[in-house]
Amino acid sequence: MNIQDIRQMFPILNQEVNGNPLVYLDSAATSQKPVQVIEALDQYYREYNSNVHRGVHTLGTKATDGYEGAREKVRKFIHAKSTEEIIFTRGTTTALNTVAMSYGHANLSEGDEIVISYMEHHSNIIPWQQVAKHTGATLKYLPLQEDGTISLDDVRQTVTANTKIVSIMQVSNVLGVMNPIKDIAKIAHENDAVMVVDGAQSAPHMKIDVQDLDCDFLAFSGHKMCAPTGIGVLYGKKELLEKMEPVEFGGEMIDFVGLYESTWKELPWKFEGGTPIIAGAIGLGAAIDFLEEIGLDQIEAHEHKLAKYALEKMSTIEGMTIYGPMDPEKRAGLVTFNMDDVHPHDVATVLDAEGIAVRAGHHCAQPLMKWLKASATARASFYLYNTEEDIDKLVNGLVKTKEYFSNVF
Structure with a gap:
């Protein structure tokens, strides 16, 4: 079963948010539901x-x-x-x-x-x-x-x-x-x-x-x-x-x-x-x-591929801090990050204007935030319905966010 067939099973993905196609990157908080469910x-x-x-x-x-x-x-x-x-x-x-x-x-x-x-x-x-x-x-x-x-x-x-x-x-x-x-x-x-x-x-x-x-x-x-x-x-x-x-x-x-x-x-x-x-x-x-029916092994492999792609692309953005191991084989399908001088809530707000849904905050992990020396972070999390194109849109949105706040300040 290819990724486009899978995406068609999730009705909520076929919509626009703020005039842009929805890019849902918050599955670690809650996943979307297929028509079968x-x-x-x-x-x-x-x-x-x-x-x-x-x-x-x-x-x-x-x-x-x-x-x-x-x-x-x-x-x-x-x-x-x-x-x-x-x-x-x-x-x-x-x-x-x-x-x-x-x-x-x-x-x-x-x-x-x-x-x-x-x-x-x-x-x-x-x-x-x-x-x-x-x-x-x-x-x-x-x-x-x-x-x-x-x-x-x-x-x-x-x-x-x-x-x-x-x-x-x-x-x-x-x-x-x-x-x-x-x-x-x-x-x-x-x-x-x-x-x-x-x-x-x-x-x-x-x-x-x-x-x-x-x-x-x-x-x-x-x-x-x-x-x-x-x-x-x-x-x-x-x-x-x-x-x-x-x-x-x-x-x-x-x-x-x-x-x-x-x-x-x-x-x-x-x-x-x-x-x-x-x-x-x-x-x-x-x-x-x-x-x-899709297969948990296939889902895990797909998410590892997305995590590797996201780490490579996001690492090219100047001022980007990524938390956790940089080896994609040591991590699941999510990337938590911060951008220099931009609060993660502001990052999430700008991305939302582009139709991109990410999570921002302490992620119900305040002791870990203290260990990371961060009051909050932004997080993009992937699932079986996400694509490399979603990550490209995320990266483009992050570049726009950086440029916007650079101009403001």
């Missing part, structure tokens, strides 16, 4: 909208089949052993909070350590800060190399016999760094710690095999991988999930409710309180079908 949502609401698990009528049965069928698609997508290990959540944030509040609170105490890195998204920092405050555990940070990568030697020095949890993003949403999760998990397990992986920026772009990685938990969101907003996944090893308590209580997740005591359903439903995210899960299932 839009139609799956439309079909659910038009033809079999119903609650799941509760009714025996035809619509309820069809909705349940769609919802649980999506769970099986997720299981295959990340190569989990069982659907009991797949929990639907609102997104990566909720999934990471569930691990922190359930597993963390039950298994941490004073003197224990939680290890994360400076590159983490706030969703993989704040929950651990809160757990550390409540349990007396110590929060430790892995140092970064000059190019923003993680050294396994540093991991070995930082993770100790007191470490109980290591939680690291697989791909940085700012630096584009692809972390050696399998190796880090091995070091964590050698110290009897569990490995938590933030897969928000990896699951949409590359094949993930949780059994091969040997991670204990994996969290990711649907909206970054062509699925609707409001749906995400927490994978956890069955033996760990079985020992964990739910963090949200109410209908759907119960087995028996008495006046003073209640019991929970079996996995995975004990973690899915209330009416679940039915349409979102069905949409996620359709997105997985779409991505697998």
